[in-house]
Amino acid sequence: MTDELYLENIDEFVTDQNRVVTYKWLSYTLGVHVNQAKQMLYDYVERKRKENSGAQLHVTYLVAGNLLQNGYVCHKVAVVREDKVEAMKSKLSTISSVHVYSVQKALLKDSSPLYNTDYDIVKTNLQHCSKFSAIRCAAAVPRTPPDAPRAPGPTQGPRSPRDPDAAGVVNGHGPPAARAPPQQHKGIMGMFAAKAAAKAQDTPKETKAEAREAPGVSAASSKPPTKNTIMNNFFGKAAMNKLKASSVPEQPKEEKEVVKPSVAVAEPESSPNTVAEKPGKKTEPAGIQQKDKKSKTKRVDRSDDEEERDPENVKKKRKRIKQLQSDSSDEE
């Protein structure tokens, strides 16, 4: 019965909210593969029409196929209204696809509502716009930070929005952003690189691993005024001792780690390794922003993990649709 939930969802979108429900919009909203969204729309239309033949429902279809035109065999892809589907199909010599494109209550005069719906939903999901697509590209990986040119001075532009995931983190980082945003991002990128490295089995850079634990520990234990001296002992035995005796909970460690790269802004020429090593220079208020960033990084991590688990968890996602329904402004 839970599988029928999508029918109610679509019904609500179409009739109650009077939306133009395109397959892409449905796919992102319900978190399903695009092909499933197309099938869901078809199923909904069939059932609705069967139970109520006078239902106010207009459907547009996508028809694609080959067509002889000007001496060339042209592949035509067209979005057509329901009443023109057969005419389009008869014009094509071979048909390669027919599926539902959108369902809406009102008759559409032109296709701009379709475009607007898709545009809006893609815009809010730019980070993972190929998540529900039928094609996966293994080569489409974000560039790793060391690939980017190192000079922070002249090439400030390309560095800043480099990592779309980090954008949220940067935004929650208001006051220091004025100082040197690109280096900040470099620091945050360094943090991500550190996190990624730490996630792998053996961190090749053991200093980074140290840096993860040590600043958290040392920062937690040392008082803010005396930070400047302690940070110099980063690699020092004090840090190592604290590492061994790490009874510090995860939370502050992560907090400090998040804060630390933003703090390291002032070091233009330091590599990400050393960037990570100066926690004490933080000047911004500690509490709220750290929590914000921490939660944002947590969210980023979660969505990253979600992406990895996605193919096998589509069904699971469907079960959660009920919750998704209640808070619609969930993912940003």
Place this chain on the structure above:
Amino acid sequence: MFSEQATPMAQGLLAPPSAEPPTFPRVPVSGYSDCSQPFQLGERSFSRQYAHIYAVRLSGMRPGLECRARSRWGNDIALRKLSELQAGEKCCVVGTLFKAMQLQPSILQEISEEHNLVPQPPLPKYIQPSDELILEDELQRIKLEGAIDVQRLVTGTILAVYGTEQDDGRFLVEDHCFADLPPPLPWNGPSSNRFVLLASGLGLGSVSGEALLSTQLLVDVVTGQLGAEGEQSCAAHITRVILAGNLLSQNTQSRDTINKAKYLTKKTQAASVEAVKMLDEILLQLCTSVPVDVMPGEFDPTNYTLPQQPLHRCMLPLASAYATLRLVTNPYQANLDGVRFLGTSGQNISDIFKYSSMDNYLEILEWTLLAGHISPTAPDTLGCYPFYKSDPFILTECPHVYFCGNAPHFQSKLLQGKEGQRVLLVTVPDFSVTQTACLINLRDLTCQPITFSSFGADSED
């Protein structure tokens, strides 16, 4: 062709939801190498005169032309420089063509006060029956007449003419020849179906929004969102997308800041800013799914002179985070899966169109290949960098796919050469006008147009 094998499953999605729908992996990039190094300019200096580029062009193409002349008119013909000509002697001369055109816009005439001329409006073609052809070599020039089509040829072409010098000082041409197809490249193409999508003239930032849904449909087909399963699995064989220029519309070029008063334009944003943001989003969607090569065009924010340098990465922050985005020069040359691509965004072809009687873009494209030079009219009527060491537009190897963007229609032709060259000539149509892109199959060098349409207020089919 593209999705013929998709036909059996065409209506598969007109059904209730099934179990786990398949996802298809994109065919991996097997061999890619960028060969556009000659078109990438490092430090640029404009302090040189443009005469040097003609000198290197002539010296670069002369050996090939002399060879061609000997094979065509006999090994024993006399190859003369213009200074060695004797009246009445049949000989062959290699030189650069110059076409003296009355209607050619001349900056000197425009600013000359004694003529009091209003600058003439741009014409579609500047040819006139009174045009004359002049052959120049390193030292002298001579007027040409005879068996040579004055209207068809353009300035800057290097050719060999065979004839005699008349008593009145003109050269009577009996025959002429061009450099002909360059030597062929070995073929290492793929054995299974691999497609490359060529599109140009996306025209973002234009006032009208009709092409926007078509652009979205194009992106959706390539990224595998649109279509039934069969079509999606065929789309997974698209290994690359090349956008050949004019990503921004001509409308973004108008600069109110020049015409209007400052207080009216102070807070306004250039139209290209919004357009580039839109471009960034579209490229991001493509880059998460397929490698994309972006060439700049006439209306794009890069330098005006050929070779146009790649768009700067800072304008495309979202998309350039992905390694699949490549910003490349115009003209662009690369090896994709063992197939050599060479193409431009169309400025060279449209410039020849203006100064020649040839009307068909495919014909002009073929002619530039046979003339051995991508853009002979540069630097005369088309802006060009003052090269002095070598002319990078000379064709030294025959590409497998030779394309030009922003053509009025889609056309394609497979050209076979005498030395075993096989070239697919493609004129990529302007997408904002025709909603058509091209799909090239690398396995057998065939090309198919792909058209997108939606329904408008007037429901025409």
